[in-house]
Amino acid sequence: MDETTLPQAFRVTLLPQQWTFDASPDQTLLLAGLAAGIRLPHSCRNGTCRACITQMTAGDIQYRIEWPGLSREEKQEGWILPCVAQPRSDITLDAPAATHIVNAPRPVVLQAPRPPDPMASDRDADVRVST
Numbered sequence: 001m002d003e004t005t006l007p008q009a010f011r012v013t014l015l016p017q018q019w020t021f022d023a024s025p026d027q028t029l030l031l032a033g034l035a036a037g038i039r040l041p042h043s044c045r046n047g048t049c050r051a052c053i054t055q056m057t058a059g060d061i062q063y064r065i066e067w068p069g070l071s072r073e074e075k076q077e078g079w080i081l082p083c084v085a086q087p088r089s090d091i092t093l094d095a096p097a098a099t100h101i102v103n104a105p106r107p108v109v110l111q112a113p114r115p116p117d118p119m120a121s122d123r124d125a126d127v128r129v130s131t
């Protein structure tokens, strides 16, 4: 497909969750997923650490860098690096480690007990209750 005739967005499907999101041709799959509330495992975001390595079971991508950190064999087997991969067709990824950010468990924030207010205890001592 000619770069000038690319559609505005392609559909990305994640398996086994069956989650989908759209990615524009100039957007990486990782960032398009994050924009849609879906987090794929990642770290460096520049194609070197391989934390995001994912198997593409259908579709076509183009890398935004010249040498993504994959061997020729890995590429032939369908492994891609979503942090530097831009869609050139609808895509299907085998991504069991993906998480939906909206449904992710919220962190628990623990608060230390508040120290007693010395002014309040003095004030309380002066209070008299008449019956």
Ligand code: FES
Pocket: 041, 042, 043, 044, 045, 046, 047, 048, 049, 050, 051, 052, 053, 069, 081, 082, 083, 084
């Ligand atoms: S996040 Fe490091 S290679 Fe993709």
